[in-house]
Amino acid sequence: xxxSLLFRLRHAMPLxxxxxxxxxxxxxxxxxxxxxxxxxxxxxxxxxxGNIDALLDDLADLKKQKLYLxxxxxxxxxxxxxxTFSDVSTxxxxxxxxxxxxxxxxxxxxxxxxxAAWTLPYIYxxxxxxxxxxxxxxxxxxxxxTRYFTEMPERAGIATGAYAGENYKLYNRLQLTIPHLKASxxxxxxVGEPDxxxxxxxxxxxxxxxxxxxxxxxxxxxxxxxxxxxxxxRYFSKGSDPAGSVRLxxxxxxxxxxxxxxxxxxxxxxxxxxxxxxVTVFTSSNRVDGRVDGxxxxxxxDESGYHRTETELERRDGVTETVEGANILWNxxxxxxxxxxxxxxxxxxxxxxxxxxVESGIERGDASSADLVGLEAVVTSGNAGIxxxxxxxxxPDDSSWIAGASYEPTRGVSTVVxxxxxxxxxxxxxxxxxxxxxxxxxxxxGYYAGIDARLSRKxxxxxxxxxxxxxxxxPSSYPYPxxxxxxxxxxxxxxxxxxxxxxxxxxxxxxxxxxxxxxxGGAGTVNGYAPLPSLTDRVRLxxxxxxxxxxxxxxxxxxxxxxxxxxxxxVSYNGWLVYEQLNYKNxxxxxxxxxxxxxxxxxxxxxxxxxxxxxxxxxxxxYNGRGKSMFFLASWxxxxxxxIAARYEVTYYTDREVYSSGSDLRLxxxxxxxxxxxxxxx
Numbered sequence: 001x002x003x004s005l006l007f008r009l010r011h012a013m014p015l016x017x018x019x020x021x022x023x024x025x026x027x028x029x030x031x032x033x034x035x036x037x038x039x040x041x042x043x044x045x046x047x048x049x050g051n052i053d054a055l056l057d058d059l060a061d062l063k064k065q066k067l068y069l070x071x072x073x074x075x076x077x078x079x080x081x082x083x084t085f086s087d088v089s090t091x092x093x094x095x096x097x098x099x100x101x102x103x104x105x106x107x108x109x110x111x112x113x114x115x116a117a118w119t120l121p122y123i124y125x126x127x128x129x130x131x132x133x134x135x136x137x138x139x140x141x142x143x144x145x146t147r148y149f150t151e152m153p154e155r156a157g158i159a160t161g162a163y164a165g166e167n168y169k170l171y172n173r174l175q176l177t178i179p180h181l182k183a184s185x186x187x188x189x190x191v192g193e194p195d196x197x198x199x200x201x202x203x204x205x206x207x208x209x210x211x212x213x214x215x216x217x218x219x220x221x222x223x224x225x226x227x228x229x230x231x232x233x234r235y236f237s238k239g240s241d242p243a244g245s246v247r248l249x250x251x252x253x254x255x256x257x258x259x260x261x262x263x264x265x266x267x268x269x270x271x272x273x274x275x276x277x278x279v280t281v282f283t284s285s286n287r288v289d290g291r292v293d294g295x296x297x298x299x300x301x302d303e304s305g306y307h308r309t310e311t312e313l314e315r316r317d318g319v320t321e322t323v324e325g326a327n328i329l330w331n332x333x334x335x336x337x338x339x340x341x342x343x344x345x346x347x348x349x350x351x352x353x354x355x356x357x358v359e360s361g362i363e364r365g366d367a368s369s370a371d372l373v374g375l376e377a378v379v380t381s382g383n384a385g386i387x388x389x390x391x392x393x394x395x396p397d398d399s400s401w402i403a404g405a406s407y408e409p410t411r412g413v414s415t416v417v418x419x420x421x422x423x424x425x426x427x428x429x430x431x432x433x434x435x436x437x438x439x440x441x442x443x444x445x446g447y448y449a450g451i452d453a454r455l456s457r458k459x460x461x462x463x464x465x466x467x468x469x470x471x472x473x474x475p476s477s478y479p480y481p482x483x484x485x486x487x488x489x490x491x492x493x494x495x496x497x498x499x500x501x502x503x504x505x506x507x508x509x510x511x512x513x514x515x516x517x518x519x520x521g522g523a524g525t526v527n528g529y530a531p532l533p534s535l536t537d538r539v540r541l542x543x544x545x546x547x548x549x550x551x552x553x554x555x556x557x558x559x560x561x562x563x564x565x566x567x568x569x570x571v572s573y574n575g576w577l578v579y580e581q582l583n584y585k586n587x588x589x590x591x592x593x594x595x596x597x598x599x600x601x602x603x604x605x606x607x608x609x610x611x612x613x614x615x616x617x618x619x620x621x622x623y624n625g626r627g628k629s630m631f632f633l634a635s636w637x638x639x640x641x642x643x644i645a646a647r648y649e650v651t652y653y654t655d656r657e658v659y660s661s662g663s664d665l666r667l668x669x670x671x672x673x674x675x676x677x678x679x680x681x682x
Contacts, residue, residue: 040610054258055081055235056616061257062122064141064177065207069107069123070100078249081235082118084452085247085406086414087111089380092338101125112412112454140178147171147614147677151191157663163192163308170196171259180209184257192308199305201264203255213278215270219256222265222282223248223432224327224344225376225389228400228422228441231432232263245464246404246418246434246448247387252280252327261305262288265323278329278342290319290352297355297364301429309663320351323430325372339379346372348429360396360425370395372428383408391428391441398423400441402434404448412454420446424471436468436486436510445469462490474513478529484510498546506538518566525567533565534604550586555579562604575600577607577623588637595630598623614645614677627653641681649673 157163203218221232233250269282325346349369357367404418433441450464514532579596606624629651650672
């Protein structure tokens with residue numbers, strides 16, 4: 001993009017804002033229900049843990065394969081991220097004790113009006129719809145989703161040839177569905193990658209057919225217990241819903257149709273439910289990107305999925321991973337007590353020895369494969385429940401466990417406590433555990449307590465406190481214990497039918513092993529490293545206002561201070577941002593604009609905010625340095641089965657003349673990007 005166009009776009013930013021503000025002033029606010037979309041609400045109150053696009057794909061699939069509310073299991077209902085374990089437990093007990101839940105009003109009596117409205121697109125109340133779907137058994141439904149993305153200006157690696165591909169990203173997903181059967185094909189290439197089919201994914205899923213709960217051929221994910229053994233779909237951690245933060249909320253077996261290039265299995269798997277049992281059996285042989293050193297040891301796995309440079313291309317699919325195993329569950333229920341007890345066994349192997357196993361004392365010849373065993377249990381009675389998972393790794397010989405309890409003392413108030421003890425040397429390549437540092441379920445201990453309370457129809461508060469300890473702060477640099485804590489307060493106030501205020505406060509203390517000169521000194525210094533305490537304080541305030549039937553706005557202000565306690569003295573880094581977002585929706589047209597001003601002293605004080613993207617996509621914006629940014633998103637429903645969207649984003653930095661470095665260097669202080677997509681359903 002030439003400089004004159006950038007200049008025009010720079011000056012268009014205030015004009016766009018003025019246009020929206022004139023619309024606001026021209027029409028007075030209307031009295032109506034002001035409810036933030038469920039997904040956006042979850043994103044604004046949870047910390048990201050994994051591939052968010054995969055969650056959005058799952059929710060999009062649920063809109064097509066809706067859940068029958070009066071028969072769905074807790075596992076099925078918990079796919080909706082805004083539903084808590086207390087919500088689901090109350091839904092199940094209500095339909096058991098008083099009969100089927102008939103409509104949205106009845107559901108709202110159980111979980112509240114807002115959550116009921118969010119849930120409605122994903123469920124049905126009557127079997128009439130199910131019978132209609134059976135009548136349409138021979139009809140094929142499908143969708144084709146295409147996205148194109150490019151950056152202005154291009155990265156240095158593309159100009160110099162360090163990146164083998166061109167300056168665009170292309171994504172295509174085709175899905176075909178008939179009752180009880182779904183096929184998905186995904187293709188993607190990233191910016192700088194030379195091959196159009198750099199990543200392809202296929203899955204064929206049969207489901208809800210007699211005793212067969214689900215069967216997948218191709219790519220799939222697995223989730224057992226709380227994710228200590230196998231947890232490939234943990235999307236969030238430490239949010240305003242305390243129980244939802246700790247527990248793993250996902251189906252045990254799911255077809256994989258996301259563009260993320262790591263964190264799935266490839267082969268065949270099936271789940272059978274000969275009641276009261278449920279059995280899942282799986283086998284996988286997949287090629288993954290692994291970093292192999294000169295001694296032939298796998299030092300790590302590359303989860304980025306980039307194949308642009310010569311090194312990245314050589315590393316692509318360089319390691320073969322094989323996995324097989326089984327999980328069995330016994331579901332029980334009697335006299336007001338319900339639950340499940342089960343266990344898992346997994347054997348995995350790689351085409352080369354794992355460095356992490358060799359360093360733990362395993363002989364090189366035995367360090368390419370190992371066995372994992374896990375036990376899990378969940379028991380609920382009335383408003384109380386307990387959960388536990390214990391796992392064991394053969395190599396190294398260690399174990400990890402987590403246990404907790406949840407309780408709803410009164411309607412609208414949910415609490416949870418949890419204890420975790422993750423072994424120093426426990427290792428599972430597939431873990432997705434609740435943790436402060438990483439999700440591998442190793443080298444961490446902790447105590448967690450959280451509460452979420454709806455004090456009235458207008459006021460909701462939540463809080464958690466998490467104390468954690470690392471037995472080895474850094475196994476290689478500083479193999480000594482370290483402890484810290486993290487606490488957060490959430491509050492939401494619906495000031496009127498069209499105005500909602502939300503507040504977050506956070507305080508965290510955590511140590512890192514540091515070799516910085518100012519950190520060294522005193523008795524804590526060992527071999528040139530010392531524990532460096534870091535204190536983080538953060539405040540976020542949001543205001544959501546519904547200005548009219550078609551127009552709404554969100555204002556956010558956030559400040560953050562990070563204080564590092566060096567031996568030579570304290571050093572503080574500050575950061576803040578303010579943004580205004582305007583949303584316009586009228587009929588088939590939807591427009592969104594956001595302008596952000598930010599200022600951070602250092603990468604330690606950088607700030608994050610979710611940004612609206614194309615359908616089934618959210619972007620996590622990172623604000624580091626000084627400047628301002630804006631994005632404009634337009635979406636048009638051209639026909640009942642055709643949706644077109646486009647997004648333009650630009651950031652203007654005042655503290656630099658170029659953006660990024662190395663092969664990612666872009667010769668501008670105002671990098672921009674353009675994204676366009678089309679979703680066709682048939």
